[in-house]
Amino acid sequence: MDPVLVFALIGLLGIGSQWLAWRFQLPAIVLMLAAGLIAGPALGILDPKATFGDLFKPIVAVAVAVILFEGGLTLNFRSLRDAGPAVMRLVVVGAPLGWIASTLAVHFGAGLSWETSLVFGGIMIVTGPTVIAPLLRQARLAARPASILKWESIVNDPIGALAAVLAYELIVALNTTTTFAQAAWHFGSGLAVASVLGYVGGAAIAWAFARGKVPEYMKVPVLFGSVLLIYAASDYVLHESGLLAVTVMGIYLANAHLPSLTEIRRFKEHATVILVSGVFVLLAASLTMADFANLSWRTVFFVLSVVLLARPLTVFIALIGTGLPFREKLMVAWIGPRGIVLVAVSGLFGTQLAELGIEDGQGLTAISFALVAGTVILHGFSMAPLAKLLGLTSANTPGLLIVGGSRWATNLAAVLEKAEVPVLIADRNWFRLRTARSSGIDVFHGEILSEVAEHTLDLNKFGLILAATDNDAYNALIGTDLGPEFGRNQVFQVGRHDEMEGKTALPVTLGGRPFGPGTSYSDLSEAVTQGASFRLTRLTEAYDLSDYRAQHPDAIIFGHLGDGGLTLLGDAVPDTLPEGTRLLVLSHKSDRGEGAAESVA
Structure with missing residues (x-):
């Protein structure tokens, strides 16, 4: 040959x-x-x-x-x-x-x-x-x-x-x-x-x-x-x-x-x-x-x-x-x-x-x-x-590692933790972790990309990464650095502020997938300040995804929780989801639907 x-x-x-x-x-x-x-x-x-x-x-x-x-x-x-x-x-x-x-x-x-x-x-x-x-x-x-x-x-x-x-x-x-x-x-x-x-x-x-x-x-x-x-x-x-x-x-x-x-x-x-x-x-x-x-x-x-x-x-x-x-x-x-x-x-x-x-x-x-x-x-x-x-298994449900200790990130972590999804919030600023610490959420104070984090954190229980700081370049660095280890489909980052800045924007080849429809850090912070919060809403046979969308046109769907664990979504949301799936959404408290809502203020 x-x-x-x-x-x-x-x-x-x-x-x-x-x-x-x-x-x-x-x-x-x-x-x-x-x-x-x-x-x-x-x-x-x-x-x-x-x-x-x-x-x-x-x-x-x-x-x-x-x-x-x-x-x-x-x-x-x-x-x-x-x-x-x-x-x-x-x-x-x-x-x-x-x-x-x-x-x-x-x-x-x-x-x-x-x-x-x-x-x-x-x-x-x-x-x-x-x-x-x-x-x-x-x-x-x-x-x-x-x-x-x-x-x-x-x-x-x-x-x-x-x-x-x-x-x-x-x-x-x-x-x-x-x-x-x-x-x-x-x-x-x-x-x-x-x-x-x-x-x-x-x-x-x-x-x-x-x-x-x-x-x-x-x-x-x-x-x-x-x-x-x-x-x-x-x-x-x-x-x-x-x-x-x-x-x-x-x-x-x-x-x-x-x-x-x-x-x-x-x-x-x-x-x-x-x-x-x-x-x-x-x-x-x-x-x-x-x-x-x-x-x-x-x-x-x-x-x-x-x-x-x-x-x-x-x-x-x-x-x-x-x-x-x-x-x-x-x-x-x-x-x-x-x-x-x-x-x-x-x-x-x-x-x-x-x-x-x-x-x-x-x-x-x-x-x-x-x-x-x-x-x-x-x-x-x-x-x-x-x-x-031998009793040496980590969490059964792959968890979410959030980089950035903002108020909305703490709200997201609290909702997922209530649903028994392992969550960790990491931040280099101890002050920004105060809300998460007071809520009893696991935190890591330090640089998530450092050797100390690699040696001390149990990263095996986390299947998803969310870069959620107010710095687009740092979020992109996290997505680029951790992508090969976790899989690029499993690494997300909040929407970039510079996406409309043409030649001055960061290359799209850097960073992770968009978190939801690409909502930026400032938009998420403003929504939470105005009373919005993350919540889980269970779909039923009588209340499916189309029903939820019809009743809550302003709610933003960021993921869902089902038998396969937590799934974060980019800008594309499936047309249908199985009965019993819980939608992870950001909506205002005044929004009420027929589904079973589980939220943490």
């Missing part, structure tokens, strides 16, 4: 699987695995090794280098200090213990050599941040165990990759030299070359970006090119040291406190999604029937030993003395799905181990797929029931 067509097909399968996973709320990794296996060994449509030949390994290596660099960008030491003692213990104590336990599980469970087990055990430290996040959203896990699992996966992502790289460098040193002294020299020089080049590359980028030596529109391309340059240069100076160099470079930049790092990281995340999807499908399609024939009962035993022994022992030992309740420790100990990074890195190292003469290294790709599929299925289907059984 034509290589260009193969690239297109791999992109279609990878990104298409990601989209289907989002559309139907399924684990993306399972769909990508199925797509690769069907297109590859099942139907024979894709045969990447035959198509790309000698380029197959470099393609995977460069993609893995970018993935590891992006992983290094997440390792902010200040964030690690703020993550809490439980996460610190899982990183400082749990990562080495997990490496040892996983190595033993691979060697005695799967029957692989010590060399292969040591490399694979290192990358098994990674618990799959791309898998954990959607599982936490679906299970609606309570704040503390959800935070522990999230931060463990984020911090251990580069640490696990780093462990695998170090293990591989050690094995290369031992297998390419004749004496221990030579091996030690080779290993030490590899660490030194990679560390120096990674440090120099990161320092050069930080210096150039901080001093304006690179224009904003070129920062991402320059960074991307620098990653490839450092990887290639390190590999040229000392073979196979490039992956370590780009990981060090990423870690340096993560702690350089660059103002533009957020935008850079977001682009790298997007690039990583594309690369990870492509590599995952590429590796899955490159499997053969012989690879599956090599899987046996020992593979099942290996997966079970990881899930039932290695992971629980690591977590329980690491969390000794943290004061966490047993049920929370049990939850963290059970949940440890492996993700795409494990497959990508092990697929590359498996090929390289085989080239060193360690034959069972070639089987790493198949066994890594088995581990990913096993853990994702086991943990994906059991997480929500176990959380419910």
Whole structure:
């Protein structure tokens, strides 16, 4: 098959699987695995090794280098200090213990050599941040165990990759030299070359970006090119040291406190999604029937030993003395799905181990797929029931996070809270929160976009965001920043004052969806001052949406509450809504209808 067509097909399968996973709320990794296996060994449509030949390994290596660099960008030491003692213990104590336990599980469970087990055990430290996040959203896990699992996966992502790289460098040193002294020299020089080049590359980028030596529109391309340059240069100076160099470079930049790092990281995340999807499908399609024939009962035993022994022992030992309740420790100990990074890195190292003469290294790709599929299925289907059984679930109804402590926002929050919808009002001004505090509504005093908010707030129970301050630019910033995390369809902002100002208005591509018909902050404040208030009105068989509209032509419909929870509306209101739905409207107290009105003054 034509290589260009193969690239297109791999992109279609990878990104298409990601989209289907989002559309139907399924684990993306399972769909990508199925797509690769069907297109590859099942139907024979894709045969990447035959198509790309000698380029197959470099393609995977460069993609893995970018993935590891992006992983290094997440390792902010200040964030690690703020993550809490439980996460610190899982990183400082749990990562080495997990490496040892996983190595033993691979060697005695799967029957692989010590060399292969040591490399694979290192990358098994990674618990799959791309898998954990959607599982936490679906299970609606309570704040503390959800935070522990999230931060463990984020911090251990580069640490696990780093462990695998170090293990591989050690094995290369031992297998390419004749004496221990030579091996030690080779290993030490590899660490030194990679560390120096990674440090120099990161320092050069930080210096150039901080001093304006690179224009904003070129920062991402320059960074991307620098990653490839450092990887290639390190590999040229000392073979196979490039992956370590780009990981060090990423870690340096993560702690350089660059103002533009957020935008850079977001682009790298997007690039990583594309690369990870492509590599995952590429590796899955490159499997053969012989690879599956090599899987046996020992593979099942290996997966079970990881899930039932290695992971629980690591977590329980690491969390000794943290004061966490047993049920929370049990939850963290059970949940440890492996993700795409494990497959990508092990697929590359498996090929390289085989080239060193360690034959069972070639089987790493198949066994890594088995581990990913096993853990994702086991943990994906059991997480929500176990959380419910242990009493560790967050609110059942996805809540609303309101940014801005105005009088009308407090009124809105009070109405929703009465309907048992979780609500939180956040504001940087303590004085503006006084009405919400006196009403008993949950508040957050501080910057909602800060790391403190990210670390301390239980954002899992909020499915909707409303940017409701009197500053259009700040509302747009909230919508733009939180849109990728919550989904742009779930982020709203009050109508902009500058929408009619032509060229001076903010671009429509920034910010969230309009709240209702785009009513501005000042219009909402004026309406509440004149006696209007938010209320919930229940629709019945005898009093439907058309009846309500006919009786209340001036009322503004902002959303509705039904079996699916709270739904906020933009400027388009459905023609009909089911019986029993409660309309969220802004109307005056004098407005009375036949529906059951529930309001809070």
